[in-house]
Amino acid sequence: MNSNKEWYKSAFDAEYSQIYSHRTDQSACKEIHWIMNQIDKSRQTFVLDLCCGNGRHTTELNNHNLDVIGFDLSAPLLQQANRRTTKTTEKYVRGDMRQLPFPSNRFSLIVSLFTSFGYFSTDAENLAVLQEIQRTLSSQGQVFLDFLNAPWVISHLIPRSREIKDGIHLLQERSITSDGKRVEKKVTYCHPGKPKKTYYESVRLFTIEELRELFDRANLRITGTYGSLYGDDYTHQSSRVVLKAQK
Secondary structure, eight states: OOOOTTTHHHHSOTTHHHHTTTSOHHHHHHHHHHHHTTSOGGGOOEEEEETOTTSHHHHHHHHTTOEEEEEESOHHHHHHHHHHOOOTTEEEEEOOTTSOSSOTTOEEEEEEOSSOSOOSSSHHHHHHHHHHHHHHEEEEEEEEEEEEOHHHHHHHOOSEEEEEETTEEEEEEEEEOTTSSEEEEEEEEEOTTSOOEEEEEEEEOOOHHHHHHHHHHTTOEEEEEESSTTOOBOOTTOSEEEEEEEO
16 A cells, blocks of 8 residues: 555544544443543543544543543544533643643543554654653553554454445555554545545554553553453454553
8 A cells, every 4th residue: 555654644634533433422432431430530630532533532531520631633633523512621732642742740541542553653653652641641640542453453354345424435445564563544435426535544553562562661550451442351352452551
């Protein structure tokens, strides 16, 4: 595929929420409910929804009476997030997750959900994201990282699929790079009667062992490993890997 190293700058456009419409507000509600049951809510002050997209999880965190900031690079998705905002305690900031514009020890809880990690072309850049999470977490602050499970992705890869979602004609072509380290996707979509658009995705296929090593290098202590955001046990057959860690 012809994905470029900075694919994430153009992939998350206004249509992204429609293409991923199966990621619903209802599922976000259940996922945040599970996270809330894993933490001491009395210790929570400021919360960061890292790579918040259109704000599904940010809104749910706010519904739990938390002071939350949604952070993302995509201007179109942040516009969608701002349109759904109903509370002054729900704020949105645009920027690059490798250099978070927040002071050290700012957040008692950081969540990174729906594969918002492994976007960058070098492991050093991806490590920098975890180092920024560690820097901006308060003492004993917690992070939840929801990521794809590499063995499951490789064994369940569908090379090509077509569908119509919310009126959008969608073609998705998927592949694993020759070194086995990234999963890549070419997405071609259009509204009837309009020109086609194409964007690319490329995500590092970190194994669970590699993720644990990165967390260790970032001085984040893993305290829980799950196979979903509903608390399922993690196995190599899980579709997700969810890591709970503490500073």
